[in-house]
Amino acid sequence: MAESTGNGFKVIGTRPIRPDGLDKVTGRAKFGADYAFPGMLHGKLLRSPHAHAKIKSINYQKALKLPGVKAIVTAKDLPETANREEAAGELAVNPHYLSRNILAREKVLYDGHAIAAVAATSPHIAEEAVRLIEVEYEVLPPAMTVEDAMKPGAPILLPELRNADEGDKQTNIARHIQFKLGDLEAGFKAADFIVEHEYKTAMVHQGYIEPHNAVGIWNPDGQATIYCSTQGPFEVRQFSSQVLGVPVGKIKVVPAEIGGGFGGKTVIYLEPLSVLLSQKTGHPVKLVMNRAEVLRASGPTSGSTIRVKMGATRDGKITAAQIWMAYEAGAFPGSPVGAGAMTIIAPYNVENRMIDAYDVVVNRPKIASYRAPGSSNAAFASESVIDELAEKCGMDPLEFRIKNGSREGTPQPVGPPFRRIGFIETCEAIKNSDHYKSKLVGPNRGRGVASGFWFNAGMSSSAMVNIHADGTASVVTGSVDIGGSRASMAMIAAEVLGMPMTDVRAIIADTDSIGHTNLSAGSRTTFATGTAVYDAAHDAIRQLKERAAKVWEKKPEEVDFRDGKLVAKGNGVAPMSIKELAPRFARTGGPISGRAAVTPRGVGPAFATTCVDVEVDPETGKVQILRCTVAQDAGRAIHPSYVEGQMQGGTAQGVGWALNEEYFYDANGILRNTGLLDYRMPTCLDLPMIETIIVEVPNPGHPLGIRGVGEVSIVPGPAVVANAIYRAIGVRMRETPMSPPRLLKAILNKRAAEEARPAAAH
């Protein structure tokens, strides 16, 4: 593992085995559902069979009488919560709606909306009890799409919902956001070509393999502990405190290993119910969703309708863009349409632009974040239009992007101009790749490119770096390891301390054992928690220097730290390693523990550019991905294998979004594909190897240049596949998924139009 990185680092840039790897290949790692406690009960939820209905009554007396049933709770057991938006991770959360999503109160608002929770001595008994609960509904018509919900006279989901545009009128439009810059009319007047189309993306799910879970233990002294698989233990604590009306200090959240999240495990569903049921029964209570519950009732991401009008001059300069976008929020306000609006043309310098964005409630599950939330929908529309404009200008699509691409100093849609970014570099990387330079031959084959942008997040993180008596170290953080971050944290600490990575243990602490740390999301863990680790390691070094100074009877400023050794300035005292100094800690002032709590401001935006080759079967409409290369600006790759892993995983999710995945609701608003056979995610056979090019344009806002790499690779996915399909068969797909039936229909329509044309000429 002593591979040289060639970048001046000893540890950063190498590929050591992750610290938690052994536990995860031997089955020892404990995920949320693996926890068990003496006397533990099992809970199950009753869920709505209707998309939209008033709850007239709930009667659970029969269910309570079933032997083994210990408690049943409904929304009546939860306190009323404040109706106001609070910042939380990547999205805002309103406790009023959060509580109503966890247990329906006045109404059920989607198929699968939870109504009651049962605790019993076995999961099977709890399931039987759920079937015995009687609910009387007044069924209402549902509004399933943004078009349905925005229509005058649409069924109203939330009677109290208002927006600034419509005054005191009841509405399903939770928010209208507008961004304006420059002179739109003049911009379009200057254009030689204008492309304008409407795009639709289907609601899709994050598709983590591990269902949501929680074990709640309430003690009679009022202290509660929650074990669960979450991206944000501190957010679980905050949200559970709000929903339960219990102070934050009374709740401890112990993060279990997490089986995927992609943004979907940044909110809560079961956690407060496990505590509430534990409080009622006096036993630990475990709740685990099944797959149908995950799909019906846990956060997918918004389906959307987006209209893009964009103009360019003959020589390929974009002159104006006008965009209208509406995103499904699900049953409660809070789609990522704001992020969609801020990302949709961020890769390009467009001086004249207007973006109108609408957050719309519909009778579908409340959406949660999904990897660069809002950006992939947006890029499907904008990157398809960019492709058409490039074609009209007769330019290579990468050249067109480079010509218009954002670089240092380009104004962002909101906020200050970009600092140093790597968008152009990702385009150049694809342009110069073996893949792009190779010839693609054969019928019905085509090559597409597309790019994506994501802000990345900063927020707060804490870290401790403890030096042990033998001179090894442990690095303690509050960031859940969702994709190998223990390795990155240990590597950053090892780099700073001049130790081998194997001398650093990486620990993830519960909410009582480390300072506040925001969720593992927003591509922020390596950036922000990495900053905390970097600072904590430097804090430990400061203390080490003081100790060495004591030993040498010098002033601390007369001691340097170089290559893992303490060095006295000036005279010929032999350098001292941390291992040599460690046994003297006790006599020189006690243990050494470096600490840091940070809210770093220098977030580095992320860009990715992807190239795919596809082959379309014109008889069935099936698309096979033949080759795929993704280039992404990581700023600095700490562990390149896990950076590549993020790039490959995001790309694969993008391909799934493009080709197969969708929520399929029937006319009554009932979800018809509630299993993983029908909610069709990519398998091994659907994908080729995914080639990666890590671009490193260091983030000027981070001491190591880190940007964060978790999300942006998904963004080009739907568009790049659409662009490749067009090159393969000349059909522009403007709706996802580009599944065989939909693509076949488009192919047949094109054929019919071509056959009709010569006939009309006669």
Next chain:
Amino acid sequence: MSRNTLIEATLNGEQVEFLCEPRQSLLECLRDVLELTGTKEGCLTGDCGACSVLVDGKVVCSCLMLGVEAQGRNIVTVEGLADGPRLHPLQQKFLEHASLQCGICTPGFLIASKALLDGNLNPSEAEVRYALAGNLCRCTGYDKIVRAVLDAAKVMRESAGDRRAANR
């Protein structure tokens, strides 16, 4: 109320006895009764492969098999892959190739890969992809998993060759 049945089986090389309800799946018996939680639940419909175990050498979704059907069978779970303190080559290669991100699908992939390599130590990439098509991974895009399996096959071929040479 249903009565428990006493089941005798071989589990990771050891004789075991356990009580199970007729309605309990093998997955539940492994996780809740025998406390082997390395085998994961992802869907309960046999679509994701997270609960894969070997039953008499064949890959089975343990969520689709009843516990009572385990009577007299030879079952191998992820906990039974390593040879004492020595990791199975697949486990070692999954670590070296960074083939796991969250790790929830990993036990199922290891089991399905073992079943493949037990019958074919020289699989092509296409054969690996075919053998693993019943296992879903949402983190990796499969690239590093497929590479690890191909590499493990190579290592196992080489050590099989060494053993043959030693026996000669």
